Amino acid sequence: MSLKILVVSASTGNGHVSAAIAITEEAERQGLQARHVDAMDIVTPGFRRWYRGGYETLVRRRPRLWGHLYRGSDRPYFYYQAQTGLDTTFCAPLDRMIERERPDWVVCTHSLPQPRLARIRRRVPFKMAIVVTDLYVHRMWLRGQPDLFFVPQPWSQEVLLKRLPETAGRIHVTGIPVNGAFAHAPTKAEARAAHAMSEDQPVVLMSSGGIGGGPLVDATLDLAATGAHVIVVAGRNEASRQALEHAVMNYDNVTVKGHVDQTEMASLMAMSDVLVGKPGGLTTFEALTVGIPFVVYWPFLIPGQEEGNAEFLQELGAGVIVREPSQLGSTVNGLLRDRERRAAMRMAALAQAKPNAAPDIVRILREQSGA
Template identity: 35%
Template sequence: MSGAERRGEEVPPEARPPSSALHSALMISASFGGGHHQASSAVAQALAERVRLRLAQVDAVEMLTPAERALIVGVYGFWLRHLPAAYHAFYRWTDQPSEPRIVTSSFEWLGIGGLRRELLAQRPELVVSTFPTSVALADTVRRREGLHFLNALVLTDYRVHHHWARPQADLLLLPTESTRREMLGWGMAPERLAVTGLPVSLEVERLSRLGRLERRREMLAALGWDEDPPEPLILLSGGSGVYGAFMEILEVLGNLGERVRVLVVAGPCPPGVQQLGGAAVHHLGYRADFAALLAGVDLLVGKAGGMTVAETTALGVPLVVYRPIPGQEEHNAEYLLEHGAALWPRSPHELRRAVLTLLDPQARARTAAAARALGCPDAARQVAGELLTRLGWEA
């Protein structure tokens, strides 16, 4: 998303279609991983293609006070790095109707000062959240200040945890029919539910329409490589942040017994090439063209965040899930496994065997086809269309 959009300025004329009315929207995401931001930006892109729009995007984490941020972000990061079992226990404890009121009530006040200022400054007609607590907070401000906007929530996982079942949302945009049934099970009104797919960027949608050779050429051009290497290309995700299995995966990839090339984006090592056993590991640093790399590789190895699942299925890229975050990512992995779109090894030995399985062209083709069958490359446009219909905006 552009700087103008983040500041709440009008989208430049060359980036939007002609229309008689200028509308306003506030996108709320959260910097717990990158998936919430990416989904938010994808919806913003799709909306801006359809209507004249003044867009602002905010991070729910930045709305917190310094003390709140230190506590919530600090505890979350500590759990994932050092005590994943504690995070899993919290996930299960809060995923029930009897969840303590002390937890659910916090959704109505944590960060309320920052979001209140943003909503009063922007006075949007549409608020789209990609993080569950934000939609509840926006509703609290709306009621207290007498504001009027459509309060929408985009689910960015493939199972509905109790926190996503937010009665404060006017519209819940869901990735699958199974999540719609789960929302109904939590008591959400059916008229507030719409199955759209999990929104991926318009760039991922474009790449999904290309053939295998075209994608490969774009990937090679992005890497600056003159020739397509003979070795299989494996992309390693989750290199940054709190992914504790990163070095374990690299060690396994270096001991496959055959030569591979591994692309690492935003990993802990400085940019350069490292030979690790039979693996030539290309540490690429941060890359804005991650989608082009993903579309061109043979295989992705890493976690199972909602956006990772959405992008790999949109592009039909086989995924080997390894040590996903307990709770939501495990459910995402189960969704892929159930449909034959991924493998989920549980040990280094099983990881080696899973990677070798998907390096076989026939097995890889079967898994890629299963992934592609689950994909929804145009989900961002589906979300935008649903929002425009509910708002009655002309497109």
């Protein structure tokens, strides 16, 4: 029996898509029929602009409002009901795709398609699996009565069981699927040789995610003052990249990059001593997989879903949280000077890494289907 798997993401950020691609590529590697679909490519243009554009605008300009909406929709009241209604209505193009593809499994790495998929299953038989891409299992992930849940950590499983006790036996703790480039990242020496970087030069990698929000310029200047070589990844935010390049034109220890692919990002993590950024679900597990100490910079953080990720990194000893801009430079400088602490943080990260999440997910799907 050859399984047919449809993996559905939604490109409101890089993480959901990255996880979907990792699962799709692993399924294909195992000889299965697999296809990845970005729900944002098939919804109506107006909904796409509202959903993606509204998210990015709120995260960049009104993060507190976004946090309020996130927490409000975690309760079964107005925000939750309104969003579920919109998701069900505007994901209607999924109907034709499911009817045409007739998959055995639909795997969601974003909560957006779940309500519509639940409706489609009334007439087209398939099984649905949910890959939760944040440590906290928000109510939006609970829609549609999925057959399986794949969650990042045991704590995530505990949250899910409290919210839906009937999911016992349907939850698997796999971690979040990351691209194979992170599981097979080069050594520090190999990565630095590839980038023509001295092995003795302290290197700090900084990113505020795919949308490139937050006070990147100020943070970059603070880090440059440590004397380390600072590599800043501005993501898709072209305006932010241009502002950075203008601000650091007289600094010879700062490199500014725009969007980078995952192979390059894995190499940049491997060659760096410290990562400064926001703990999106995928970034968190990519950093754990490579074993790079993570400095969570609170002004970059998206309120709501990333707060729990930040606390997780700090509690397990793989990261530290910097809440005030005045503390960023001194905190990073202290880590750069303390080789033993960085080594301990690296070991703590690697101990919690789950580089085989994608193979494990595909294996479980096959087992559940007798394939």
